[in-house]
Amino acid sequence: MLLQLHRRAASLALLAAAALAAGPAAAQTGAKVTVLRVAYPAGGPADVAARKLQPGLQAALGQAVVVENLPGAGGSIGAANVLAAAADGKTLLVTTGNDLILAPLAMAQVRYKPESYRLLATILPTDFALVTNADHAFKGLDELVDRHRQASAKELSVGSWGHGSAPYLVGADFKLATGVRMLDVPYKGAAPVLQALLTKEIDMAFVPLAPSVLDFIRQGRIRPIGVTNTQRNPYLPEVPTLNESRYLKDFVYSAWAAVFVPAATPEPAVRQLSRQLGEIVASDDFQRFLRDAAALPVQPLTLDQASSFYTAEMEKFRRIAKRSGLEPQ
Structure with missing residues (x-):
């Protein structure tokens, strides 16, 4: 009974936050303002x-574009708010595709479906990397797996940012594929996970390759085992992909921030926004920003390409969630 009350309270809080934040945005869109x-x-x-993105989109639309932050609940509060707003192309969602897909799989209070949104543009993609604390000196993934898949081996602690987060699911897939004995240790985000690696509180983690992570790797404070892609990361060319090992094939995961609109948005507005965002992300200025952020290059997506990519990501995470026994909590 207490659990049911707790879940209902969380659901009501989610809806209340979404409704509260929708007020200013509604007024702004009436004044021909687009909200990110x-x-x-x-x-x-x-x-x-x-x-x-803001200045380029503002110039392309010929109207004010404002950025509003609505954090919380693994990105689901902001996502629910955008879905509750008028589907007129004036309120856009900026989130990571990972969170948008995973929140309904992991949190019982989240009622939306990922299919309720359309992907317009990816704006900040980066590989996940498997890294260990500095106490470990594995020569590569094969050695790590050989030493820790046995029943008598020490269980490896792996940090994530909680039940159902992208690192949690990547770790679950890794465990299923390799047979390594692992214990998930939840934290409140990427920064605490990195701190836990630096203090050797945990053995390893799957983390997005941000500039801070690259700095810690280059300083020898954390050790890279491999990246979750089929090609080596341009910022760590000496580090193999996990797919170069004997144990993993087609093990591909990325963290990708993106721009979405509700699926009910009229097609002309969707086409216009897709074209304008594509021109912005393809610009030299935005590509320099991506390099400074240690992100992967971004190519403009047609709406068909965006739909295919988003659908493939949904299918992948749902498949892994089912295999790993992930249930909403």
Whole structure:
């Protein structure tokens, strides 16, 4: 009974936050303002990318574009708010595709479906990397797996940012594929996970390759095992992909911030926004921003390409969630 009350309270809080934040945005859109609603706090990677889009989108639309932050609940508060707003192309969602897909799979109070949104543009993609604390000196993934897949081996602690987060699911897939004995240790985000690696509180983690992570790797404070892609990361060319090992094939995961609109948005507005965002992300200025952020290059997507990519990501995470026994909590 207490659990049911707790879940109902969380659901009501989610809806209340969405409704409260929709008020200013509704007034602004009436004054021909486009809102980029970021599902995370100011200063984070997705927020910085949104603010980098802002001037170009404002010039393309010929009207004011404002960035608003509505963080919380794994990005689901911002996502629910955008879905509750008028589907007229004036309120856009900036979030990571990972969170948008995973929140309904992991949190019982989240009622939307990922299919309720259309992907317009990816704006900040980066590989995940498997890194260990400095006490470990594995020569590569094969050695790590050989030493820790046995029943008598020490269980490896792996940090994530909680039940159902992207690192949690990547770790679960890794465990299923390799047979390594692992214990998930939840934290409140990427920064605490990195701190836990630096203090050797945990053995390893799957983390997005941000500039801070690259700095710690180059300083020898954390050790890279491999990246979750089929090609080596341009910022760590000496580090193999996990797919170069004997144990993993087609093990591909990325963290990708993106711009979405509700699926009910009229097609002319969707086409216009897709074209304008594509021109912005293809610009030299935005590509320089991506390099400074240690992100992968971004190519403009047609709406068909965006739909195919988003659908493939939804299918992949749902498949892994089912295999790993992930249930909403």
